Amino acid sequence: AQSVTQLDSHVSVSEGTPVLLRCNYSSSYSPSLFWYVQHPNKGLQLLLKYTSAATLVKGINGFEAEFKKSETSFHLTKPSAHMSDAAEYFCVVSDPGKLIFGQGTTLQVKP
Amino acid sequence: DTAVSQTPKYLVTQMGNDKSIKCEQNLGHDTMYWYKQDSKKFLKIMFSYNNKELIINETVPNRFSPKSPDKAHLNLHINSLELGDSAVYFCASSQTPVQGNSYNSPLHFGNGTRLTVT
Numbered sequence: 329a330q331s332v333t334q335l336d337s338h339v340s341v342s343e344g345t346p347v348l349l350r351c352n353y354s355s356s357y358s359p360s361l362f363w364y365v366q367h368p369n370k371g372l373q374l375l376l377k378y379t380s381a382a383t384l385v386k387g388i389n390g391f392e393a394e395f396k397k398s399e400t401s402f403h404l405t406k407p408s409a410h411m412s413d414a415a416e417y418f419c420v421v422s423d424p425g426k427l428i429f430g431q432g433t434t435l436q437v438k439p
Numbered sequence: 440d441t442a443v444s445q446t447p448k449y450l451v452t453q454m455g456n457d458k459s460i461k462c463e464q465n466l467g468h469d470t471m472y473w474y475k476q477d478s479k480k481f482l483k484i485m486f487s488y489n490n491k492e493l494i495i496n497e498t499v500p501n502r503f504s505p506k507s508p509d510k511a512h513l514n515l516h517i518n519s520l521e522l523g524d525s526a527v528y529f530c531a532s533s534q535t536p537v538q539g540n541s542y543n544s545p546l547h548f549g550n551g552t553r554l555t556v557t
Contacts, residue, residue, distance in 0.1 A: 369551070370551075371547075373548070426484050429482040429483070
């Protein structure tokens with residue numbers, strides 16, 4: 329079965345500095361991978377998805393992620409954090425018939 | 440507005456009661472889901488329906504019974520509520536169901552229902 333591990337439960341950055349949220353996956357075949365964001369008291373919103381096309385995927389709000397098969401990673405990055413980026417981020421892998429969510433990473437953005 | 444809407448937003452009830460959460464989507468999607476998010480924010484799928492037909496049931500207790508009167512609605516009924524049922528329940532929809540290891544259709548989530556069982 330597929331699984332996904334988010335390496336940091338909490339990441340804190342200053343506004344204007346780069347963001348890196350780490351995700352490793354385990355899959356016996358080429359998976360589809362996603363990043364979702366959850367703002368407080370809201371549902372989840374899709375940031376970006378990888379489905380075996382380009383390995384560097386661009387998403388909304390300036391986020392991007394790179395699929396690295398050799399490292400089984402799908403880290404999420406953003407060059408410059410904004411206060412509105414503070415939220416919970418989930419790395420997700422497809423499993424036959426369903427999606428498997430990571431444990432989540434809380435991103436704190438300090439002024 | 441086009442969206443996935445679920446009601447109520449908050450639900451506080453006592454152990455042993457029966458309660459329902461309603462979900463509606465007007466996105467024209469064929470597939471709907473219920474997810475449970477626990478206190479550690481871990482999300483786990485409970486059910487998915489495609490065109491009113493159950494396609495995923497993830498070892499959820501029989502006290503949970505989803506009902507899909509049409510493909511735009513997927514309601515969740517919970518009997519004999521227990522303390523451990525306290526969580527945030529999210530409804531979601533997508534154009535097509537997850538098939539095999541390939542999935543291209545994003546999930547659209549509702550804003551969640553926070554259930555507290557006392």
